[in-house]
Amino acid sequence: MSTNIRIKKICEFCLQEFTAKKTTTKYCSHKCNSRAYKAAQRQEKIDKTNAQTSRLLSGDLEKITQREFLSITQAGRIFGISRRTIYRLIDRGHLNIAKFGTRTVLRKCDMEAFFAVPIIPQKLEPVQAFPGIEHCYTIGQAQTEFNVSPAALYHLLHRHGIVKYCIGKFTYVPKAELDVIFNAVEL
Numbered sequence: 001m002s003t004n005i006r007i008k009k010i011c012e013f014c015l016q017e018f019t020a021k022k023t024t025t026k027y028c029s030h031k032c033n034s035r036a037y038k039a040a041q042r043q044e045k046i047d048k049t050n051a052q053t054s055r056l057l058s059g060d061l062e063k064i065t066q067r068e069f070l071s072i073t074q075a076g077r078i079f080g081i082s083r084r085t086i087y088r089l090i091d092r093g094h095l096n097i098a099k100f101g102t103r104t105v106l107r108k109c110d111m112e113a114f115f116a117v118p119i120i121p122q123k124l125e126p127v128q129a130f131p132g133i134e135h136c137y138t139i140g141q142a143q144t145e146f147n148v149s150p151a152a153l154y155h156l157l158h159r160h161g162i163v164k165y166c167i168g169k170f171t172y173v174p175k176a177e178l179d180v181i182f183n184a185v186e187l
Helices: 030-065 072-079 083-091 108-115 139-146 150-160 175-186
Strands: 007-010 017-020 069-071 097-100 103-107 136-138 165-167 170-174
Touching (some): 030 072, 069 108, 072 083, 072 103, 136 139, 136 175, 139 150, 139 170, 139 175, 150 175
Antiparallel strands (some): 069 103, 136 170, 165 170
16 A cells, blocks of 8 residues: 655754655655664663763762771762872871771761861951051161161061051051060160
8 A cells, every 4th residue: 555645844863854755754764764773872872871870979979978987089089179188188197097008098087077177267356546647657767766677677566466557658657666665675
């Protein structure tokens, strides 16, 4: 039985228009049919491999997280850091290790404790009001007034916790605080 049906269709592989003799025809030629089949098989293999890989990775991660001792590679995978970073932490003494022959292992609780460092808020000291230019020395004036080198003045200010005020291109230091320090030194 032959039919005289002629249907205009679009090939599902090459997207070209063709005339089909059956309503179920999907491809314009045997060549497009073979290429579509091979592409589907290739994609199925890729999907299967990707699913297997993700299953292995997630399965390994679940098994690893249940362990108490971890190798360097496992610790890096769990905490998302490189092996080199873990070795640096070990060299600096932040992590304790155990050696079994050539194998290095870490305790998982040590890694968790290292990364769970609490953030301690720093106390902000109240900002002292600027006393005014007439009540301050510039750094240059302080050096000449007290006959001190720049390094010695810097260390003196740092040691006594004297606040410096930077205004424009000059740095100012309160006269009263420097006078107290240098008068105490002279006595």
